[in-house]
Amino acid sequence: MRKNTLRKIVADGGTIVNGWLAIPNSYSAEVMAHQGWDAVTIDLQHGPVDFQTAVTMLQAISTTSAVPMARVPWNDAAIMMKLLDAGAYGLICPMINTKEEAEQFVNFCRYPPLGTRSMGPNRAVQYGGADYWQGANEEVILLAMIETRKGVENLDAILSVKGIDGVYVGPSDLSMSLGKPPTLDPSDAEVVSLIELIAKKVRAKGLIAGVHCDGSKTALRRFGQGYQLATILNDARLMATAAAQAVKEVKGGAPVAAAKTY
Amino acid sequence: MRKNTLRKIVADGGTIVNGWLAIPNSYSAEVMAHQGWDAVTIDLQHGPVDFQTAVTMLQAISTTSAVPMARVPWNDAAIMMKLLDAGAYGLICPMINTKEEAEQFVNFCRYPPLGTRSMGPNRAVQYGGADYWQGANEEVILLAMIETRKGVENLDAILSVKGIDGVYVGPSDLSMSLGKPPTLDPSDAEVVSLIELIAKKVRAKGLIAGVHCDGSKTALRRFGQGYQLATILNDARLMATAAAQAVKEVKGGAPVAAAKTY
Amino acid sequence: MRKNTLRKIVADGGTIVNGWLAIPNSYSAEVMAHQGWDAVTIDLQHGPVDFQTAVTMLQAISTTSAVPMARVPWNDAAIMMKLLDAGAYGLICPMINTKEEAEQFVNFCRYPPLGTRSMGPNRAVQYGGADYWQGANEEVILLAMIETRKGVENLDAILSVKGIDGVYVGPSDLSMSLGKPPTLDPSDAEVVSLIELIAKKVRAKGLIAGVHCDGSKTALRRFGQGYQLATILNDARLMATAAAQAVKEVKGGAPVAAAKTY
Amino acid sequence: MRKNTLRKIVADGGTIVNGWLAIPNSYSAEVMAHQGWDAVTIDLQHGPVDFQTAVTMLQAISTTSAVPMARVPWNDAAIMMKLLDAGAYGLICPMINTKEEAEQFVNFCRYPPLGTRSMGPNRAVQYGGADYWQGANEEVILLAMIETRKGVENLDAILSVKGIDGVYVGPSDLSMSLGKPPTLDPSDAEVVSLIELIAKKVRAKGLIAGVHCDGSKTALRRFGQGYQLATILNDARLMATAAAQAVKEVKGGAPVAAAKTY
């Protein structure tokens, strides 16, 4: 089975720069996947992307060496199994707040005996190889999103669930959960300290600490805090920001407020 | 944030004429949206419409001043959050039969602290504005479908849930639930009295009473009963009925029985 | 090979009521095809419909006994061959103004020795049968649109081209060509007389006279003038007209001006 | 309402040969549906197929006499109701392991009073007829997948649920559940005996016994064991196997290992 190169990066002490796809299209996915990311994640939660389109995006990413991942919309069996069958080599699941939710995530996504994932890879066999089912439990990465106060409180229990490879922090939702305005680079002391705490706990367990960022500066800071996987901006926001800047340069004045990603 | 004009219509004592889209296509959606409706609702429950197509339909509706809404297929987190992120300004959720189901509906669809909706609007920012997240809990309308005996029995409790803006009555399912044949304009005394009762209770709470109808006559009667939002027929049935009539006029004889909407 | 029932209707002295599809979707196509039309035509010229979508619409029509036809965007080899391969049992080609253009139309659409259509039916074999290629030149109907002054002037020559089955009149373009405003039911004396003349000439040759109409009344009048195939309104306009009427009935006042088809 | 011909085949003591669609496309679906299958099932669980595409595939199947069915991804209300509304005449639901899960499956898919399926058929009315709602509970076939040890242990209870028409065995998942490698034609004694046991129990109740196979030989053996519905290979594997064989015949040497279906 094709190896998941993200595991080697982490094992070697490296960091993973993750691209993020919100545009529901295989051409933009392919262009993005060629820009040097270690992994590229299709966002089926907050991106306007559905499964059928995501399959073509997974194909587009598979023309490169970037590892194809997906953020699923919910801790739901159907969509998670379908994305894995279609060749996603990593899943990020939102709103994992309890040990039970983490166990359910694992249960849906791991073949027996670790879980109850049903057998039937389709693109996964093309992408991963005929022995996919034998290696999938080892190669596929499962990251639980920690993005609420409750999730932080239950972090130790969540991390104790066998089959979870690490966490992915959502700073905006975490901020909201704590009663603060949403932002991908919080300055609120409590939020900041929790984000730092999460990385420490995760790394102490030997697991992967990932985080959503709003640009390269934040990403570098997060790496300094122990995070190993950082997402910069999504495709739409990279495009919109550059477009608004270009219009401003030609027209003068203030740029149009670009669509913001939280 | 762009205001939801439906709130003003209701506040002014007016009535909302709602278009209904079952054809999974953005062109027919745009044509429909230009016909003078106050709101246009995409039916993801009984229309053969899925999320990816619905996004293009939301865009099509957004070329007009009609308020874009969606009926979701189920009280399910993923699809409701995705439709809101994509810019739906109102959601109609089927089969709300208990207070707990109403609370879950609110929980998925309202940002903290009212609920646990995750932060990440995409089209919603384009359509609603950069401050969408600050106004969404106020502007987005949530209507719980009352369409079973149990739902009617629990109506007071359902209406007590903070974050619910009103109800939407499904006369066909309500009839079925009471052991009567499905129809959008019931003549059965018990069903008729329950439909009247629902409007009274909802209006007494200062909430919005909506209802599914089978034509303009039924809609006008419902307005007379206190309903403030009425759906006429869906796009497919308007088309089919007119087509069958045209064929009959040319060929003579009885029209083909048009596809019926329940 | 499956017979083209339109030929029998015409041979029996009957008339063909033709549905018209502008909505690029297979569900609306299927609903339309169930309304009793003898034929249903996908409009790839003025409908926002492209080939890939048209294939699914041909499939949808094929669930009924209505004969699937297409109006092509232009007298162009690629699209005409593709639509025939996909199972269209009739083609309407716009802007046939000269004998040479009619010959080209036939050349692209008829197998040797009548034309140079290339061999490779795909859906046509599913729909028509394994012996499709042997019967296609007999079963497929080719109608040349007469919609300019030049086309009328060259009508005799056009009708003399072997392989042409008849004509299809476009009253709006014909009006425009004569310097009159576009309308599907012209009252201008010159246009009216030309429309009558075309039917006479076509019928005198034993060919099929078809015409685009704006409703059942016009269609019946055209049948009285000798036309054998009449199109009523397209799907989008049937829907829009009915929707605008419904909105008016509920809201009062004048209906929104529905999208007009010319 | 159109009759479900599968019921008659079973009543007459016959066997059902079932085609299986994993390619998310209406053209391949139509070609497959023409190859003589009694039923054709769209796989929304392990095929990369989503609802919107499945609708066009249901249309394609409906151009033939093969009965359109779907395997749903999960025991989930939304997708099951949508597929039924779109005209599926049979549903196969994975991972039914308990009586409660079987009851939920029935509840979502049967109209009152048997279940709580909501009224609103769309394509189902086109395909099945205007009286669809009156006959749907009788005509639509519901098959519960038995594919875990727990499912086998609870088989009697599952079969006792009114509204369940039979079972569909998934040999690969059943093998995995028992700690054996996945295969569609197990040779492990325990798995083999369970597969035989399931057929006997199901037939004893007068219900339908279905099973997933890997080719015609296995299917014939299953028929001998009492199974009445057998699936051969899916469209993609039929194609891939034939392609790999053709390449081998021309190039010599061993064929490329074709994508395997479990």
Place this chain on the structure above:
Amino acid sequence: MRKNTLRKIVADGGTIVNGWLAIPNSYSAEVMAHQGWDAVTIDLQHGPVDFQTAVTMLQAISTTSAVPMARVPWNDAAIMMKLLDAGAYGLICPMINTKEEAEQFVNFCRYPPLGTRSMGPNRAVQYGGADYWQGANEEVILLAMIETRKGVENLDAILSVKGIDGVYVGPSDLSMSLGKPPTLDPSDAEVVSLIELIAKKVRAKGLIAGVHCDGSKTALRRFGQGYQLATILNDARLMATAAAQAVKEVKGGAPVAAAKTY
């Protein structure tokens, strides 16, 4: 009919900043259209975009005040008429090298008596209004691409064709035609002087001078040379450049060579 605001900008002596869409998707189109461009052009020539997708992109652009335009793949009747019917308010046609080609372009795109465009607007009526056909010849802008030596030589004749509103210069193709490497900001003296010459000639005729650029600096320089419409970069390249830059900032080293637009 809705006015084409680009005409007013030009009449007022202003300049038009044009966005360019190569990603075949309506969501990215909508995000781009919100960034402050005066016009947004869908590239059906060198973008991987086909008509059916372009329709949804035109809808997306129509949610904003940016003027929707399209670059067509070729001087071909079918695609040009279809895009105009779908509501494009401007067309850019490649490779206009002779007066005859310019006349053909006008002939296909202008209603009689100026041309022979066939009557049948669909989205154009929704977007432009019911009187679209009466104003279309005035409002729709037609720009002929001058991008070969021959085109420059025939510029005067091309500009003399009634119905042409101006030109659009393609610096890469013009360079290639002159035997120079393709670039959107040529430094070759001959190419530079021709680009300057074209603007002068076009402006002298009172027509619109447009040009393809590779960024804001080039656009500003072109405006200084008399050009009134300038395209910056397309959506895909804006995105790719920003992505490659972000990756570089995090990873260090040289950015991946972004996909270049010529």
Place this chain on the structure above:
Amino acid sequence: MRKNTLRKIVADGGTIVNGWLAIPNSYSAEVMAHQGWDAVTIDLQHGPVDFQTAVTMLQAISTTSAVPMARVPWNDAAIMMKLLDAGAYGLICPMINTKEEAEQFVNFCRYPPLGTRSMGPNRAVQYGGADYWQGANEEVILLAMIETRKGVENLDAILSVKGIDGVYVGPSDLSMSLGKPPTLDPSDAEVVSLIELIAKKVRAKGLIAGVHCDGSKTALRRFGQGYQLATILNDARLMATAAAQAVKEVKGGAPVAAAKTY
């Protein structure tokens, strides 16, 4: 620029086994591309495939080492340029009957100074590399279909056109052109001798001789006649033939007549 491996195979005296895609879908394309073909060709002429879908199929093929090619529907500038821009590394053009038609084919598909292809690769840059434009004239393979008597008569002149890499014989159309029934493995003496003659003439010029076949046996025979590129069956027919065979094995009796490819 990425090398076209087909050139090396031919240079080394080898033969090219070509897969053929008629199913308009990227998943089936990816499965096919993994079966060991040297090249895989998307059929936009007789397959129900349009450009937008073909782009996703090119992406799917690009996940493998098979060389992506396309058969275009016609000798038309727009579609040929678009497919090349999207990364097709070879084009097969139907119905090249004269030297002029061959020159037009080259003119549209080769960059200056060899032709007038317009500059603007999109996927081609992702797939081929940033220096695509510099190598494209060398790497892209252009095959002219010889499939009429006239084409054979003009073969020498056609082969003399610089930029043509070889021919591709269509035995069905060639048979029809000679008044014989269409078949991919003709036994008619005249057709047989012409097919042999074409290979000889093409090879004598040092060009590539390709041919459409109906299976591995025919392909091997053609290789023996000097052909270097042979297409077996298309995806749909491989699937249909295998399906019909499987049904027959289970049901007994004669297989359903599979959809035939000519």
